[in-house]
Amino acid sequence: MANFTTADIKALRERTGAGMMDAKKALVETDGDLEAAVDALRAKGLATAQKKSSRTAAEGLIGVAVEGTKGVAVEVNSETDFVAKNDRFQDFVRSVTDVAITADSDDVEALKAKDYPTGGTVSDKLTDNVATIGENQQIRRMKTVSVNNGVVVPYMHNAVAPNLGKIGVLVALESEADKDTLEALGKQIAMHIAAAFPQALNADGLDADLIERERAIAKEKAAESGKPENVQDKMVEGAVAKFAKENALLSQLFVMDNKTPISEVVAKAGKDAGKPIELVDYVRFQLGEGIEKEETDFAAEVAAAVKG
Numbered sequence: 001m002a003n004f005t006t007a008d009i010k011a012l013r014e015r016t017g018a019g020m021m022d023a024k025k026a027l028v029e030t031d032g033d034l035e036a037a038v039d040a041l042r043a044k045g046l047a048t049a050q051k052k053s054s055r056t057a058a059e060g061l062i063g064v065a066v067e068g069t070k071g072v073a074v075e076v077n078s079e080t081d082f083v084a085k086n087d088r089f090q091d092f093v094r095s096v097t098d099v100a101i102t103a104d105s106d107d108v109e110a111l112k113a114k115d116y117p118t119g120g121t122v123s124d125k126l127t128d129n130v131a132t133i134g135e136n137q138q139i140r141r142m143k144t145v146s147v148n149n150g151v152v153v154p155y156m157h158n159a160v161a162p163n164l165g166k167i168g169v170l171v172a173l174e175s176e177a178d179k180d181t182l183e184a185l186g187k188q189i190a191m192h193i194a195a196a197f198p199q200a201l202n203a204d205g206l207d208a209d210l211i212e213r214e215r216a217i218a219k220e221k222a223a224e225s226g227k228p229e230n231v232q233d234k235m236v237e238g239a240v241a242k243f244a245k246e247n248a249l250l251s252q253l254f255v256m257d258n259k260t261p262i263s264e265v266v267a268k269a270g271k272d273a274g275k276p277i278e279l280v281d282y283v284r285f286q287l288g289e290g291i292e293k294e295e296t297d298f299a300a301e302v303a304a305a306v307k308g
Contacts (some may be wrong), residue, residue: 003032016041016132041131054200058288060084060137062168064154071152072101072168073283074142075112076289079135089137090161092129096122097163100142105305108139145172145281151179155185157194169193170283173266177275185269185277189262191255193284198249206244214243249282 004027012023012034018041030036046135060077061084074097076089083089099114099122114121120128122139130137145152150173157167169190173182200206222232245251250263262279270277 004034008032008034012037012041017146018132023218033294037124044166054256058291059259060287061090061093061160061164061283062156062287063093063169064156064163064168065097065101066154066170067101068150068289069150069152070101070144070146071154071172071283072097072142072144073170073285074100075140075285075287077140077288079131079137083133083135083137085160086133088129089133090164092125095125096139099282101144103142104146105145106142109141111142112139122259141285143170143283143285145170145283147280149176150174150205150277151182151186153183153190155187155190155194157191166287167194168283170286171279172281173277174280175273175275175277177270177273181269181273182277185266189265189279189282190258192262193282194250195255196249196252197284197286198252198282199247201248201279202250203244203248206247211240211244215240242261250279265283 008027009020009023012018012024014029015038018022018026022041023037026037026040027034030040040051045181058077059079059081060075062089063074063076064081065072074093076093076096078084079091095117096111098112103111112121112126114122116122116125118125126137126139153173154163155169155171156163156165157169159165171186171190173186175182191217199210218236219232221239222235225232225235227235250266251261254260254262254265266277266279
């Protein structure tokens, strides 16, 4: 006779997210010991989690948090958008972001080793989530910005929950100006960043490989023009300069009027406030950018499953 009830099965499922038959089997194997059954399912879940780790996780959520003069953005990936809507997953991203703001670096492995609010480490909780939810999940990246005196302003484009969404932005403004003034300016710049997708704060910060790629494209176009070599050289330098201007935040044209460089927007705000304002850093995380999603043939998957 079984030493457990349907209520025990229900409790085990609620604690682990396991299916009905898996929960029942675990209780049978552990003679009704609920804690042992939880451990048994976690053990099986850990094996499942390892198997799932090869799957592409390109969905998920960006989390942002600000504490005092410091802010952090974290990207946590899942395999499907469905999981990103799961309360458990959202709570995890929110908690990990809160933990990240206490970190001393942007090292994801160091973040995973930190204590999780409900016990264990962030890594432990991540593995448990994979086992319980049934999808691969990864903490992909994090970035911290801070100021000595001023504000860090967070912005989430199309938020799915407070400070959670698919495009997260942080703007760091150094200034002794009124905080409300800085917050308002930071929000406008953050919205610009979300829309304009700058590649760096200024031209000097642009990736060298990115610049060389643009230079190569410009050279090819210039060569096709058939113009003299000295003219081609000027065409190339002009194209590279234009690219740098359009992709560095401070030289981008403000999306609100499409004519004023961001550097001038900041300078004018400082003049109006009576205190200099400096835009010292920013973060723009867009979910899944740079990840190549797996293309799957659903019919082939079904055929393979039928064949066993």
